[in-house]
Structure formats: structure tokens, C-alpha cells
Amino acid sequence: MPPKCSKGTEAMQEPQITTDLIAAHGLKPDEYQRILDIIGREPSFTELGIFSAMWNEHCSYKSSKKWLRTLYTEGPQVICGPGENAGVVDIGDGLAVIFKMESHNHPSYIEPHQGAGTGVGGILRDVFTMGARPIAVMDALSFGEPAHPKTAHLVKGVVEGIGGYGNAFGVPNVGGEVRFHKAYNGNCLVNAFAAGLAETDAIFYSAASGVGMPVVYLGAKTGRDGVGGATMASAEFDDTIEEKRPTVQVGDPFTEKRLLEACLELMASGAVISIQDMGAAGLTCSAVEMGDKGGLGIRLDLDRVPVREKGMTAYEMMLSESQERMLMVLKPEREAEAKAIFDKWDLDFAIVGETIPEDRFLIVHGNETKADLPLSKLSSSAPEYDRPWVETPAAAPLGEVPVIGPMAALQALIGSPNHAHKGWVWEQYDTMVMADTVRAPGLGAGVVRVHGTEKALAFTSDVTPRYVKANPYEGGKQAVAEAYRNLTAVGALPLATTDNLNFGNPEKPEIMGQLVGAIKGIGEACRALDFPIVSGNVSLYNETDGTGILPTPTIGAVGLLTSLDELIAGQPIEGDIALVIGGPGSHLGQSALLAEAFGIEGGDAPHVDLVAERKHGEFLRANRKALRAATDLSDGGLALAAFEMAEGAGLGVALDSSDIAELFGEDQARYLVACDAAGAAALEAAAKTAGVPVARVGTFGGDRVMLGLDLATLAELSKLYRSAFAAAVTYPGA
Amino acid sequence: MKAAVLTFPGSNCDRDLAVAFERAGFEVARVWHKEPELPAGTDIVGVPGGFSYGDYLRCGAIAAQSPVAAAVRAFAEKGGHVLGICNGFQVLTEMGLLPGALMRNASLKFVCKPVDLRIATSDSPYTNEWAVGDVARIPVAHHDGNYTIDAEGLARLQGEDRIAFTYLDTPNGAMADIAGILSPNRRVLGMMPHPERAVDPAQGGTDGSALFRSILGAMAAA
Numbered sequence: 001m002p003p004k005c006s007k008g009t010e011a012m013q014e015p016q017i018t019t020d021l022i023a024a025h026g027l028k029p030d031e032y033q034r035i036l037d038i039i040g041r042e043p044s045f046t047e048l049g050i051f052s053a054m055w056n057e058h059c060s061y062k063s064s065k066k067w068l069r070t071l072y073t074e075g076p077q078v079i080c081g082p083g084e085n086a087g088v089v090d091i092g093d094g095l096a097v098i099f100k101m102e103s104h105n106h107p108s109y110i111e112p113h114q115g116a117g118t119g120v121g122g123i124l125r126d127v128f129t130m131g132a133r134p135i136a137v138m139d140a141l142s143f144g145e146p147a148h149p150k151t152a153h154l155v156k157g158v159v160e161g162i163g164g165y166g167n168a169f170g171v172p173n174v175g176g177e178v179r180f181h182k183a184y185n186g187n188c189l190v191n192a193f194a195a196g197l198a199e200t201d202a203i204f205y206s207a208a209s210g211v212g213m214p215v216v217y218l219g220a221k222t223g224r225d226g227v228g229g230a231t232m233a234s235a236e237f238d239d240t241i242e243e244k245r246p247t248v249q250v251g252d253p254f255t256e257k258r259l260l261e262a263c264l265e266l267m268a269s270g271a272v273i274s275i276q277d278m279g280a281a282g283l284t285c286s287a288v289e290m291g292d293k294g295g296l297g298i299r300l301d302l303d304r305v306p307v308r309e310k311g312m313t314a315y316e317m318m319l320s321e322s323q324e325r326m327l328m329v330l331k332p333e334r335e336a337e338a339k340a341i342f343d344k345w346d347l348d349f350a351i352v353g354e355t356i357p358e359d360r361f362l363i364v365h366g367n368e369t370k371a372d373l374p375l376s377k378l379s380s381s382a383p384e385y386d387r388p389w390v391e392t393p394a395a396a397p398l399g400e401v402p403v404i405g406p407m408a409a410l411q412a413l414i415g416s417p418n419h420a421h422k423g424w425v426w427e428q429y430d431t432m433v434m435a436d437t438v439r440a441p442g443l444g445a446g447v448v449r450v451h452g453t454e455k456a457l458a459f460t461s462d463v464t465p466r467y468v469k470a471n472p473y474e475g476g477k478q479a480v481a482e483a484y485r486n487l488t489a490v491g492a493l494p495l496a497t498t499d500n501l502n503f504g505n506p507e508k509p510e511i512m513g514q515l516v517g518a519i520k521g522i523g524e525a526c527r528a529l530d531f532p533i534v535s536g537n538v539s540l541y542n543e544t545d546g547t548g549i550l551p552t553p554t555i556g557a558v559g560l561l562t563s564l565d566e567l568i569a570g571q572p573i574e575g576d577i578a579l580v581i582g583g584p585g586s587h588l589g590q591s592a593l594l595a596e597a598f599g600i601e602g603g604d605a606p607h608v609d610l611v612a613e614r615k616h617g618e619f620l621r622a623n624r625k626a627l628r629a630a631t632d633l634s635d636g637g638l639a640l641a642a643f644e645m646a647e648g649a650g651l652g653v654a655l656d657s658s659d660i661a662e663l664f665g666e667d668q669a670r671y672l673v674a675c676d677a678a679g680a681a682a683l684e685a686a687a688k689t690a691g692v693p694v695a696r697v698g699t700f701g702g703d704r705v706m707l708g709l710d711l712a713t714l715a716e717l718s719k720l721y722r723s724a725f726a727a728a729v730t731y732p733g734a
Numbered sequence: 735m736k737a738a739v740l741t742f743p744g745s746n747c748d749r750d751l752a753v754a755f756e757r758a759g760f761e762v763a764r765v766w767h768k769e770p771e772l773p774a775g776t777d778i779v780g781v782p783g784g785f786s787y788g789d790y791l792r793c794g795a796i797a798a799q800s801p802v803a804a805a806v807r808a809f810a811e812k813g814g815h816v817l818g819i820c821n822g823f824q825v826l827t828e829m830g831l832l833p834g835a836l837m838r839n840a841s842l843k844f845v846c847k848p849v850d851l852r853i854a855t856s857d858s859p860y861t862n863e864w865a866v867g868d869v870a871r872i873p874v875a876h877h878d879g880n881y882t883i884d885a886e887g888l889a890r891l892q893g894e895d896r897i898a899f900t901y902l903d904t905p906n907g908a909m910a911d912i913a914g915i916l917s918p919n920r921r922v923l924g925m926m927p928h929p930e931r932a933v934d935p936a937q938g939g940t941d942g943s944a945l946f947r948s949i950l951g952a953m954a955a956a
Contacts, residue, residue, distance in 0.1 A: 163844050167875070168785040170746025254744050254788025345743065428844045430875045432931050433783075435750035438938070449936055564936055 014045035014315070021045075025052035031383055038377050046314045046363060046370040050378065053281035053319055054288060057540050060382040063506040064538045067519045071533045072526040077495055078534055079200060085126040085277065086194075087534020088203055089496045091560050095450065096203065097457055098132040099195035101140075101500040101556040103539035107248045108190040112157025116190045117165035117251040118323050123194040124169060125277035128260050129326060131204040131267050132196025135434060136448045137166050138176040139192050140461045140500070140554045141425075144185030146417055146728040151180070154188050155729040161251075162192070163428040168253035169260070172437050173429035174446025175459050177554075180417050180728070183465075186544025191500040193461055193556040197450060204267055206276040206286075208294035208329045208355050213273060215287070215298060215353040218342060219259045219325040223308035225249045226282070226321025255324040255347070262345040263326065269341070271334030278325040284318045286327040287353075288361060291375045294329075298375060300353035302365035314363055314370035329355060389512035395470045398589045398603030406658050406707035410643060411720060412597035413636050413664075419592060420724035421647075439569050443644055444631050445486045445559065447567060456567065458492035458559040464635055465550035466590045467605030472514045476521025476553055477608040481668055483557035484529050485632035488617040489671060491568040491624045492559025497526060499536040499555055504548025506540045514551040515540075522553060528610035529617075531557070570628045571649035572674035572700040578642055578653065579673050579680060582616045583693040585637045585665025592635040593664040612669040619692045620671055626679040626686070633670040638697065639663040639707055641672045646700055647718055655698035658708020674700055735760050735953050739780040740806070740822075742767045742797045747783035747930065751819065754930035755780060758946035767800045777953055778815040779806050781822030783875070783928060793836065793878045794824030803829055815859060815949070816922045820876055823914070823924030832915055832924045833891070834883030839876070840907025846875035848939065850902040851913055851927060855895045858916050859952035860923045863944040870941035872927040874905050874913075879926040881908040881915075891915055898923055 015021060022032050025048055035043055035051050043051065057063060073081040079096055080088035086100035104119025120137060127134050139162050144151045155178075166173050171194070208215075226249035266272055274294065276286040283300070291298040302317050312320075330338055335351070342349035356362070361378060363371035404412075413419045422441075431440040438456055439447035445460040462482040468475030480497065487494045499522060504511040526533055542549045561567055572578075588594060589603025620630060629649075631641050639655065646653035657663055675683055680696065687694035703714045737755040739762055741748045752762045763773040767786075772779065786797035797803060803825070810816050810831050818826040826832045839845055848871050853864040864870070883891065888910060891897050899914040906926070914925030929942030 160843075167844055167846075167877075168744070168746075168788065170784060252788070254785060254790065257746065257785075258743050423847075427847050430844070430846045432846065432873050432875060432928070432937070433746055433750070435747075435753060435931050435934075435937060438936050440938075 017042055017045065017048060025049065026056055027052055031055060034383060038381055039373060044371060046318060047373055049315045049319050050284050050371055050373065053284045054378045055382045058280050059285055061538055062383045063385050063387050063540060064501065064515060065384050066386055067516055070519065071523045073532050073534065075530060075532045078532055081532065081534050082536060084205055085129050087496065087498060088130065089534055089558065090200060091455065094200050096198050096200045097195055097558055098127050098130050098198055099193065099498055099558055100126050100535035101191055101193040101498045101554060102126065102537040103500055103502055104190045104192060105188065105502065105539050105542055108158055109188050111248040112154045113161035114250050115248055116158040116161035118249045119190050119192040120162055120165040121251050121253065121256050121323050122279050123192040124171065124256060125279065127194045127196040128263060129204065129275050129277040130198065131202050132198035133264060134171045134194050134196040136174045136446065136459050137171050137192065137194045138174060138459055138461050138556065139190065140177040142179050142181065142184045142189035142552055144180065144188065145182045146180055148185045152729050158190055159425050159428050165251050165253045167430040169257050170433050172431050172433050172448065173426065174431060174437060174448060175441050176461055178422055178425055181465065181550055183550040187542045187549050189502050189549065189552055191554045193498065195457065195459060195558060202267065204272060204275050206274055206289050206293050208274050208290040208296050210273065211296065211355055211357045213329045213355045214332055214335065214351045215300065215355065216328045216330045217305060217348065217350045217352045218328055219347055220252060220255045220322060221306040221308040221348055222317055222320045223322045224312065224316055224320060227316050227319045249321045249323050251323050258345040258347055259324050259326065262342050262347055266338055266341050269337060271331050271338045273329040273331060275326060275328045278327060280321065282320050282322065288375060288378050290327065290329060291361065292379050297356040297358045297360040298353060299356050299362040302363060304350050304352045306348040306350050314365040318363065387506050387512045388509045389516050390509045392472050392513050392517055395604040401588055401594065402598050404597055404660065405710055406639065406660065406663055407710040407712050409593055409597055409660060409664055410639050410707060413592060413640050414643065414717060414721040415724045416596045417725045417728035418596065419636055419640060421722045422725055423722065424726045438564065438567065439490060443648055445490045445492065447490055449564065454563045456561040456564055458487045458490050458561065460486035461554055461556045462486060463552055463554045465552045466595060466601055468514065468518055468551040468553060470590050471605040472517025472551060473521040474605045474607050476518035477525040477610065478605065478668060479553055479555040480522055480525035480529065480531060481608045481613045482632065482634050483555045484531055484613060484617055485671065487557060487559030488620050489568065489630040489632045491566045491621065492561050493621065494529065494531050494557060494559045496532050496534045497555050497557040499533050499553060502539045502542055502549065502552040502554065504543045511548055518551060518553045525608065525610055529614055566624065568624050568627055568630045572629050572645060572651060574651065574701040576628055576674040576676060576700040577680040577696055578698040578700060579675060579683060579694055580638060580670055580697050581620060581673060581692060581694050582612065582670030583667065585662045585667050587665045587667045588661055591664060591666045606666050606668050608668045616669050616671065616692055619690050623683055623686050626675055626682040627673045628676060628679065629674040631672050633672055635666055637664040637666050638672060642698065643705060643717065645672065645674065647714065647721060651700050652702035652704045652714045653698060653700050654706040657697065658710060663707055735777045735950060736763065736775050737778045737780055738763045738765045738772050738776040739782060740765050740767065740802055742786035742800065744786045744788050745782050745784035747820065747928065750930045751780045751782045754933045754946055757933055758943065758950055765802060767802045770801045770805060772805045772809055776809065778817060778949060779809060781816065781818040781825050783820030783822060786821055786825065794821060794828040797825045798828035807831065810922055813919060813921060817860065818924040819928055819930065820926055823926055824878065826922060826924045831922050832917060833887050834881055836878050837880040837882050838878050839880050844877040845905045846873065847905065848873045849905050849927060851899040852902055854897045854900050857895060858898060858920045858923065860945050860948050861898055862952055863948040869902065870944065871939050872929055872942050873931045874927045876926055879906040879908065881912040883909060894918065899925055
């Protein structure tokens with residue numbers, strides 16, 4: 001941690017730059033040399049802090065940039081791809097969906113409630129800073145083993161934090177994931193997604209323009225919270241973690257809600273030139289971003305920054321990660337109008353600087369120049385590494401699979417918190433505020449109507465980290481393919497994706513190999529499925545005491561329903577026929593069944609045939625009228641999907657097969673659908689013409705679940721399925 | 735008919751309530767919390783859900799002191815109709831327009847899900863489209879919906895037939911399963927569930943529309 005600064009502006013003696021101080025800022029000796037080369041002198045303490053904030057992994061993507069450039073980011077639907085606060089995608093009729101996913105892993109592990117809540121707050125600001133009203137959020141969560149002493153505390157805190165923020169802000173939570181694995185024992189993952197709606201001709205970007213324009217500070221006051229947060233988020237954890245608690249920010253959704261309304265009101269007035277939220281590295285990152293994109297310099301007068309406490313130093317103000325703040329470049333003649341809007345919402349509004357023609361980032365505080373740096377060099381000259389990497393070795397063959405009966409296998413799955421009903425989580429989230437939720441979380445993608453129209457958007461987030469570990473390339477492909485299928489299964493056309501890449505320490509060649517393999521797979525799948533990546537985030541160094549997490553490249557994705565008539569939201573009814581689109585199950589390597597029933601994580605991940613993915617998805621969407629209900633087949637295979645679909649409808653189900661691989665195999669490019677007799681016949685006829693494998697696999701109805709001849713009552717399975725999650729994460733008396 | 739829907743800083747169901755009123759055929763005016771008066775010709779005031787002033791103090795306590803709250807009180811005292819939903823119900827109890835209080839849910843957790851409500855009286859402008867004993871499925875979404883009142887107050891509510899809705903299976907531990915109550919003149923209703931989230935087939939149910947139809951019918955008849 002950087003040393004504590006002195007009190008009071010009158011006594012701002014900045015510390016000497018020492019080797020220890022440089023190391024404490026996460027800067028390597030060669031990176032420090034690069035600073036010396038750029039500025040030709042020793043940096044001041046504030047300048048060192050600024051470089052550290054701009055050049056850490058979290059802000060600079062220095063380890064991943066080379067590979068991120070290879071991703072597929074284009075398409076006729078893309079209005080703005082990666083590089084802005086969030087991606088912008090056309091949904092027709094002059095409207096755009098703006099979305100992004102971002103991690104808040106380290107803060108959530110240190111202080112779960114505030115860490116997760118401010119993760120939601122940060123991603124919401126990324127969306128509304130572009131002029132969009134947020135309409136949906138999702139969270140993909142990965143925790144350690146349920147039995148680990150920290151897990152229940154983390155689950156409770158993270159879920160309450162997400163709910164506490166999103167519910168008060170007033171945006172529906174419509175999906176996400178929750179998983180448990182011992183690899184996350186010391187490093188949970190909180191990946192927050194947000195999407196918003198804007199008119200395509202009223203989207204705001206961060207590039208400043210015009211010299212002498214006022215730089216305006218909006219929102220909450222600046223405090224000492226989060227100083228050094230971005231640097232912390234780029235470090236591994238060890239047993240000094242408790243000392244890092246002060247680097248976590250505190251969230252205030254009430255201020256965020258007012259900031260949203262005030263910003264949208266101000267944007268609608270036409271007074272805003274550019275706007276940028278203060279996220280990681282706060283004032284530093286946002287100001288540099290606006291200047292850099294606009295080819296301008298920025299001068300900031302820190303004496304004008306609204307502060308929560310007296311005696312804050314330039315260093316602290318520049319690195320504070322206090323939440324609910326924005327920086328804006330304003331048309332000077334509209335200043336009074338802008339101030340009136342912020343006064344109406346009782347928010348701070350202060351002109352803290354101006355754009356300048358020269359390439360300088362000039363920070364003045366108490367009549368002293370605290371930093372004077374070449375602005376364009378802060379991001380453009382950030383280090384970029386081509387880190388050594390090794391290909392992940394091919395997985396050993398799975399070998400003999402232990403014997404288990406079909407019903408015991410199903411019970412092993414639905415009795416594990418990974419595959420049990422997740423109502424405990426999402427009932428703590430407001431899933432319906434804004435009154436446009438068409439399909440709440442549960443099975444598959446969430447769907448939200450585009451307010452005031454017949455259109456709707458579908459949202460999902462997916463990844464199977466076990467697959468990525470065994471085979472990063474196929475695992476990366478699979479995450480994208482599963483997102484594509486989840487959107488397809490509600491009848492939506494998959495539009496675009498956002499990626500949140502969570503990995504261990506990239507300085508280890510085998511970890512870097514996972515990252516490279518996964519990015520290659522993701523890129524390949526996005527290209528083949530015409531499913532571009534428009535935004536994203538990379539979280540590295542997810543390790544504790546040298547042990548990395550499972551590689552977890554979460555894919556968040558958005559699909560479009562041009563009319564609610566296209567929605568497949570129904571549930572099966574008594575007597576409906578169960579059919580599988582895409583062939584029988586066979587692949588048990590890295591399956592949920594082996595992991596949950598036997599603790600075996602062996603064999604290769606299932607391989608993804610992207611041609612078949614696309615063909616089967618298009619087939620399903622073309623034949624949606626024949627379907628009463630649909631779901632994708634992913635982990636847990638046919639048996640788990642059929643159980644979930646039936647249980648949600650309060651029905652039993654009978655599957656004909658008793659073969660474990662057919663029931664629980666995780667082969668890709670497959671869907672389970674429910675049809676009435678006429679629908680089933682129509683689907684089979686269409687399948688013959690299209691050359692798509694479609695087979696009847698069973699029947700919905702009754703009050704029993706039958707897998708071949710192995711049976712159990714729906715009531716007993718349902719009880720297990722709906723109690724297992726709470727049982728796993730609730731301590732007695734908690 | 736003209737509905738005035740209030741917006742406090744932190745309200746987040748104000749638009750939803752306005753849309754539901756409009757859908758039922760009302761003309762809607764949106765009223766900012768700093769307004770000292772309601773728009774002329776207001777027939778009903780809607781106090782929406784959300785987290786007014788962040789709910790950092792007792793839920794609804796600060797909103798009850800806002801300029802517009804004084805106007806609502808005057809309106810109610812003259813016999814005006816006021817509908818408070820969720821945070822709006824909390825505001826109305828804090829203002830003293832309705833008795834009792836909403837405490838933290840018994841589970842100590844936020845709860846959002848559709849629940850079944852029993853219509854406990856059809857003798858009100860809000861419930862006249864239903865028969866007593868009808869069941870309506872309407873979502874709840876709150877952290878503090880655990881209704882409580884002293885024994886005497888409860889006896890009065892029961893004796894005066896002022897309990898509008900009860901839960902079939904309480905999601906929050908509310909006393910006597912109370913989900914919504916009426917003022918002595920039956921023109922002020924506070925309820926925790928969100929009828930505005932159940933007025934459109936796309937929302938998965940339309941049981942809430944009967945409430946808005948009831949109001950319109952009652953006012954047209956008045």
C-alpha cells in the first residue's frame with residue numbers, strides 16, 4: 001500500500017520516490033524506466049500514482065491487448081464496438097441496446113456486500129454514461145466450495161450487495177449464473193452485466209472536443225475510499241488481504257439513481273459534449289480518457305473538486321474510487337442550465353478544469369503543480385506485453401466411468417448447489433421493476449420488452465469453466481455457443497456479446513496459454529455465429545497464494561425479438577412430446593454428472609461444431625411456431641434439462657432412454673423442445689427437409705419422473721431441487 | 735379521470751404506475767416531490783414504489799416530510815383518493831394517513847416474486863371489481879413489507895372491514911397476513927404488492943388491472 005499522506009493542504013509534503021514505493025504501486029523496474037524515459041525526470045508522488053493507475057492490468061489490458069485485437073467485433077448491427085464505455089448495437093427503428101459486463105472480483109472477496117454492489121453500480125454507469133437508460137442487469141457469480149468457511153458469508157454478502165444496489169436503483173435483474181468450485185475458495189468472481197436503451201442519434205461518447213471547454217464534475221463527493229483500488233484489483237491475494245479492506249469503495253444506489261436521472265435530463269438538453277464515468281482510478285482514468293480520445297490536454301484544479309473530508313491530497317483525489325461520480329465536457333454557454341438540473345437532483349456540480357490545446361495532463365492543487373504529464377502518453381505508451389504462453393496439453397482420455405443408476409445420477413445433480421433451483425438468489429433481486437419483464441430468471445435467458453414497443457431483448461450469460469480448463473479453445477467456443485443457444489431457445493435472434501475474461505496470473509505461461517486458447521475459441525465462435533463482441537473486461541491475477549481459479553471467460557449476450565409473437569416462453573403441458581434437436585448425447589468428459597456424482601473432472605471438453613450450432617439454431621427459430629417450450633442442452637445434459645422444464649411446469653416427465661451417456665452427455669448444438677402432437681409432426685417434417693437431426697425422447701405429464709424404468713415422484717425430486725441451494729449456503733442460524 | 739403520480743428522488747416505480755393508470759384510461763400528471771401543490775383537477779394520487787431518499791432512514795420517513803406530502807395530506811383530508819404501493823404504502827403510514835407500520839421482512843431478505851392475494855373486502859373504490867375471497871396473483875418486491883399494528887388497531891381494521899388484501903402464504907411475516915389496508919373513509923389504500931406489474935399479458939398476468947378498473951368505475955359512478 002502506498003504510504004498514508006500528510007494532513008492538510010498546507011503541509012503536503014509528498015513522499016520520496018523509492019524502490020519500495022515504486023514496487024508498492026505495482027510497477028515493475030522496466031515499467032518505471034519507461035516512465036523516466038517518457039518524462040525525462042523523476043515523477044512526483046502524484047505522478048507515480050497516476051502512472052500506476054493507468055498502467056495496471058485492470059486499466060491498460062497490457063497482458064491481453066495483443067490477443068483481444070483478434071476478436072470478432074464487427075457486423076452490420078454494431079454501432080460501436082470495444083473501446084468505449086460499453087458496446088452499442090442497433091435494434092432497428094432508431095433504437096440501440098448498449099451493454100457491457102465487468103468484473104468486481106477482488107473487492108467482492110474483501111468486502112462482499114459493498115464489493116458486489118459497487119460492481120453493479122459501476123457497470124450501470126458505463127451504460128448510462130453513453131445516454132442509455134439501463135433496462136436489465138445480470139450477474140455471473142463463482143464461489144468456492146459450499147463447505148469452505150468463507151463461502152456462505154460471501155454468497156450472502158454478494159447476493160445482498162447486488163440486490164441492495166440494483167433493487168434500489170430500479171433495474172430488473174433478469175439472469176446470470178451461480179457456481180461453486182474449490183478453485184474459487186480464495187477468489188470469488190462477481191461479473192456484473194448491464195444493458196440499456198438509447199436512441200441511435202443520441203448516444204454519448206467520451207472523446208472531448210474543443211479547446212477551453214469546461215470540464216465538469218458531477219455526482220457524489222470525492223472521499224478517500226478506493227484509493228489504489230485498480231492497483232489492488234491487479235494483484236494476487238495473500239494473507240494480508242484484511243489490510244486491503246479500505247481499498248473497497250462504498251456504494252450509494254440512491255445517488256446513482258439521481259445521477260442517472262440528472263445525466264439523462266442533461267443529455268436530452270443538448271448541453272453535453274462528452275461524458276465519462278469515474279470508475280477504476282476515478283478522476284485520473286476518466287480525464288485521461290476524454291482528453292486522449294479527443295486529442296486534447298486537460299487541466300484540473302483540484303481545489304474545486306467537491307470532497308467529503310478535509311485535507312485530501314492531490315494523490316488521493318486523483319486515485320479515489322468514490323462511487324457515483326461523472327466527468328463531463330460541457331458547452332460553456334449551457335452552464336447555468338446544466339447546473340440547474342443538477343441542483344434539482346441535489347447533486348454536486350463543479351467546474352474543475354478545462355480542455356487545453358497542448359498534450360498535457362496538468363494537475364494543480366493549492367497553487368502547486370502536482371502533476372504535469374504528456375497526456376497522450378499515459379494510455380498510448382502503456383506497456384504492452386506479448387507474454388510467453390504454452391498451449392494447454394491435450395486432456396487425458398476419460399477412461400472407465402463409474403457405474404450409477406439414472407435416477408441416482410439426476411439426484412446427484414439437482415441436490416448439488418450448482419444445479420439446484422436458484423430461487424434463493426434471484427428472489428432477492430427485483431426482477432420486475434420497470435414493468436417490462438417478460439421472462440424472469442429461472443430457466444434460460446431473461447426477456448425484457450423494449451418499453452412502449454412490441455420488441456423485446458433477451459439476455460444470457462454463460463461459461464463452463466471446467467471445459468475451459470480442460471481445453472481452453474473448445475471451452476471458449478462453448479461459452480459463446482451456449483449463449484447463442486440460450487437466446488435462440490426463447491426465440492431471439494442472437495445479436496452480439498460482451499466478454500468478461502477471468503483468469504489467473506498471466507505471468508505464468510500455462511495461465512497465459514489458457515487466456516490465449518480461450519480468446520481464440522471465443523473469436524472463432526463469434527465469427528462463425530455472426531455474434532460479434534462489442535465490449536468486455538479482463539480480470540487477471542485471480543489467484544490466492546499462488547493457486548489460480550478455473551479459467552472463466554464469461555460471455556454475456558443479447559438477442560432481439562422483433563415482436564413478442566416470436567417469444568418461446570411457454571411451458572410444456574400434460575401429454576406434450578419431448579424432442580431433441582441435434583442428435584443423442586454421448587460425451588461425458590468434463591460433465592456435470594461426473595463432477596457432482598464422483599468428483600471426477602476428467603477427459604476432454606465436448607467439442608463444438610459451429611456449423612451445426614448455427615444450423616440448429618436457425619432451424620429452431622424458423623420452426624418456433626411448432627414449439628410449446630424450448631431449452632438448450634448444456635451441463636447436465638438431456639436428463640437435467642427435461643427435469644428442469646417439467647418441474648417448472650409442475651409436471652412429471654418420462655424419458656425413454658436409461659443410458660447414462662444419452663441422458664447426461666453434454667454434446668453441443670442441441671436443444672430440448674416440447675410440442676403437441678401436431679407440432680412434433682411438423683417439426684419432424686421440417687427436420688427431414690432441413691437435414692437436422694430431430695428425435696422424440698419422451699413425454700411430459702403425470703407426477704413422476706422416469707428415466708427409462710428408473711423412477712421417482714416429482715414431489716420428492718422437487719423438494720430436493722428447491723432446497724439444496726439454501727441448504728448449501730445457509731449456516732444454522734444465519 | 736386524472737391521476738397524479740408522485741416522484742421522490744429514489745422512486746423507481748413511478749413510470750410503471752403512470753403506465754398502468756394510462757392503460758386503464760386515466761390522464762396522468764407526474765408530480766415532483768418539491769411541488770407544494772397537486773395539479774388542479776386531480777382525482778387520485780399515486781404514491782409509487784421505490785426507495786424514496788434511498789430509504790436510508792426508516793422507509794418512507796423522509797418522503798412523508800416532503801412538500802408534496804403536505805399537499806397529499808390536505809387532498810386526503812378533503813376526501814381525495816390516494817393509492818400507495820410498496821414504498822408508497824410505507825410513506826402513507828409514515829404520514830399517518832394509514833395506521834400501523836411496515837417492518838423488515840421476517841426472513842430479513844428482500845423478496846421478489848408473484849404471490850397470491852385474497853381479496854378481503856370488495857367494499858372499496860379499489861376492490862369493487864372483485865368478490866370477497868377472490869384470489870389475485872400480483873408480484874411483491876420489498877425488503878420491508880412486514881405489516882404490524884397494535885392489537886387495538888388490528889381489531890379496528892378488522893371490525894371496520896378495512897383490510898383490503900391478505901396473503902395466502904405471507905412472504906414477509908405480516909401480521910394477520912395483511913397485504914393492504916384502507917383508511918377509515920376507504921379512499922386511501924396502501925398495499926405492498928405491485929398491481930402495476932400485473933396489468934399486461936406480456937408481464938405474465940393481468941390480475942392487477944381489476945384494481946385500476948375498480949377505481950375508474952368507482953369514480954365514474956361518484
